[in-house]
Amino acid sequence: MGTRCDADGRRGLAGPGGPELPSMARVCDHLLGGTAHFELDREFAADLAPVLPNLPEHIRVLHAFLGRAVRHLAERGIDQFLDLGTGLPTVGDVHGTAQRVDPDARVAYVDADPFTVRLAEAQLAGARGVTVTRADLCEPASVLTAPGVTGLLDFTRPVAVLAMAALPFITDDDELSGVVAAYRDACSVGSALVVSHLSAVTATPEQVDRFGDVAARIGCRPAWRSADAFRGVFNGYDLAEPGLVQTARWRPELGVEGTGPGAQDVDTVSAVGLLVSRPVPTELALVR
Numbered sequence: 704m705g706t707r708c709d710a711d712g713r714r715g716l717a718g719p720g721g722p723e724l725p726s727m728a729r730v731c732d733h734l735l736g737g738t739a740h741f742e743l744d745r746e747f748a749a750d751l752a753p754v755l756p757n758l759p760e761h762i763r764v765l766h767a768f769l770g771r772a773v774r775h776l777a778e779r780g781i782d783q784f785l786d787l788g789t790g791l792p793t794v795g796d797v798h799g800t801a802q803r804v805d806p807d808a809r810v811a812y813v814d815a816d817p818f819t820v821r822l823a824e825a826q827l828a829g830a831r832g833v834t835v836t837r838a839d840l841c842e843p844a845s846v847l848t849a850p851g852v853t854g855l856l857d858f859t860r861p862v863a864v865l866a867m868a869a870l871p872f873i874t875d876d877d878e879l880s881g882v883v884a885a886y887r888d889a890c891s892v893g894s895a896l897v898v899s900h901l902s903a904v905t906a907t908p909e910q911v912d913r914f915g916d917v918a919a920r921i922g923c924r925p926a927w928r929s930a931d932a933f934r935g936v937f938n939g940y941d942l943a944e945p946g947l948v949q950t951a952r953w954r955p956e957l958g959v960e961g962t963g964p965g966a967q968d969v970d971t972v973s974a975v976g977l978l979v980s981r982p983v984p985t986e987l988a989l990v991r
């Protein structure tokens with residue numbers, strides 16, 4: 704299955720964008736109790752409900768993890784964040800969480816979907832320390848040279864790269880590894896990588912297929928990956944405790960609210976990687 708999944712050649716978008724079709728970003732906003740979505744997004748969420756009945760809990764668990772991870776990194780002194788595949792930064796936004804720890808924290812939000820970017824810009828009007836950039840995360844060189852990114856973030860200092868529910872839209876495993884490695888190589892020691900990825904925890908193969916069939920109606924079929932299949936994106940990083948785990952199991956003691964009794968069952972895995980040293984270049988590793 705290739706990464707490209709929409710008619711006009713844009714990569715891996717969670718739907719082709721625009722107000723005339725539902726989008727995953729707005730479905731997430733709806734399920735989180737936000738206001739940046741339309742009737743057709745609520746209807747699409749209702750269509751997904753019989754396939755993955757715990758989808759609302761899934762999204763809440765994901766964002767509770769995001770809150771814990773961002774706060775944890777901000778408390779360790781990271782004050783720069785690059786959020787890839789942002790969607791709509793509404794409920795539990797990254798800058799709000801980080802700036803509660805450090806009011807000077809900065810967040811560059813990046814999404815490829817023009818309509819999502821317009822909505823995000825409207826929501827973030829007046830927010831300080833943030834930019835919104837329309838760019839394809841699969842083209843790291845474009846993201847890393849975009850004015851909204853270079854003008855806000857200093858890559859000679861630690862940056863936390865976030866990819867929450869965005870990497871399943873890169874369906875080719877080799878491309879996924881290369882893309883994530885390019886962001887790692889742009890970061891200095893002390894940086895971090897925060898990722899949540901769709902992964903069958905309780906979902907059956909039939910549910911995975913049916914989820915893909917419904918998602919295909921808006922132009923995409925996200926990849927599900929087991930934790931083992933996905934672990935390689937953290938190459939070069941040390942995994943913060945407790946490692947790559949079911950999302951609700953990542954440091955629940957840090958206590959960001961938003962998870963209920965079914966939290967352990969949601970179909971995502973998550974981890975925080977810490978860049979504690981520069982990875983040995985491949986050619987030197989071969990010489991050893």
Ligand SMILES: C[S@@+](CC[C@H](N)C(=O)[O-])C[C@H]1O[C@@H](n2cnc3c(N)ncnc32)[C@H](O)[C@@H]1O
Pocket residue numbers: 714715716717727728731765787788789790791813814815816819838839840841866867868869872
């Ligand atoms: C499921 S939503 C998740 C949004 C948000 N990160 C969250 O966790 O709620 C996925 C987002 O990734 C964006 N996206 C998908 N493929 C992308 C790409 N190649 N480059 C940038 N953004 C992308 C979509 O437009 C969408 O907003």
